[in-house]
Amino acid sequence: MNEIMYKNAELFVGNTAVREIAQSHRTPFWVYSKAEILANIAVWSQEVNKKNLVCFALKANDNKNIVNLMGGEGLGADVVSAGELFLALKAGIAPDKIVFAGVGKQDFEIEYALRQKIRAFNVESEQELQVIQDIAERMNVPAPIHIRVNPDIDAKSHPYITTGMAKNKFGIETGRAIDLFKYAKSLSNISLKGIHVHIGSQLLDMSPFEDCSKALRELYFTLKNLGIEIDTIDLGGGLGVDYRQVIDWPPDETGESFQAPSVEDYTSAILKHLIDLPLQFVFEPGRSMIANTAILVVSVIYTKKTSEKKFIIVNGGMNDLIRPSLYQAYHRILPLKNPVRETRETVDVVGPICETTDFLAKDRLLPKVERGELLAIFSSGAYGYSLSSNYNGRGRLAEILVDGSKYKVIRRAETYEDFLKLYE
Ligand SMILES: Cc1ncc(COP(=O)(O)O)c(C=O)c1O
Secondary structure, three states, rough: OOEEEEOOOOOEOOOOEEHHHHOOOOOOOOEEHHHHHHHHHHHHHHHOOOOEEEEEOOOOOOHHHHHHHHOOOHOEEOOOOHHHHHHHHHHOOOOOEEEOOOOOOOHHHHHHHHHHHHOEEOOHHHHHHHHHHHHHHHHHOEEEEEEEEEEOOOOOOOOHEOOOOOOOOOOOHHHHHHHHHHHHHHHHOOOEEEEEOOOOOOOOOOOHHHHHHHHHHHHHHHHHHOOOOOEEEOOOEEOOOOOOOOOHHHOOOOOOOOOOOOHHHHHHHHHOOOOOOOOOOEEEOOOHHHHEEEEEEEEEEEEOOOOOOOEEEEOOOOOOOOOOHHHOOOOOEEEEEEOOOOOEEEEEHHHOOOOHHHHHEEEEEEOOOOOOOEEEEEEOOOOOOHOOOOOOOOOOOOOEEOOOOOOEEOOOOOOOOHHHHHHO
């Protein structure tokens, strides 16, 4: 299914021409397809049978209405702060479907999560385990936990989004983790439920997941032999998406074709050595659930030539979509109208921010565009709005959800008055 597509050389989301939205809403703004989100939820729910649980990683997209849509379809949430926990609860996610990861959980966050009776903390260090025990003891409540292990597996992704290697700050090296499992078992208020792992994001090669599956099986039996029974393995997220072939037409400028792994490829790999074990599995997809369901719509403000480059200066910048600046990430960019043109040129698409790193694409072969044209930045539903900022005095953008031929604002744009509210 592809709800974001060109019809007669005009970009549509569902039955809505994106240019029509731009007639009543000032660019830049995000446009999501409800049908695409529901389709992704359905794929995940189908692959992960009823016994297991999908907890959407809110860090990828924390729009309350989108999270609410997911909750309505039975999904839980993976949160990494009290703020995300608050949002997940407000979006209607049941606390017993919420897992809480992150290397730096503060005491007040732990207390809050214990009060809300979340499903489990994904514990990332020895000290954190002790702090959770102490707080739970003081509150006289049980603290359900998974211990996050770091299996030292190279996810072969961008180094900034690789999390499961010994040099990364996440989790506890598998060897050292055994002692922590034993210790957790001995603590009065800790209820040891399982193992957690997350080796990285945007994985397109499934072999690291297979390696991880194997390591988890070994760990499961090591624990079992020590008399430590668990009932859950929380497998994290990490499935990559295809940022290039995101629409069927026109093909991307490289003309290369690449078959991105499916949710089924991912679950087969990660469950390869685990499927026969009497366990419940939790999955924490972020990107693969939401990235390809949205576009960022920007306007061309100016075009500009130097002796070396041509720049397309647009009104969306790194404060709106930081992925290109942060990870040299690729997003397709095309005009909303007539994406195939006789004249093409190699350009840098840059934003208005006063930083040289403010770019959306570098040395990209694009159809020649003019001042005033509207462009779509594709695959920007994940780590888009949630990573955006007010840098350079810019308000965060509106998010618009298209449902067939209807659309509505599901988070309004920030106004300058909103800036002032923080001083009240
Ligand atoms: C613990 C954890 N779970 C899930 C995710 C979501 O990963 P992805 O968006 O790659 O699916 C992340 C992302 O960093 C994470 O750190």
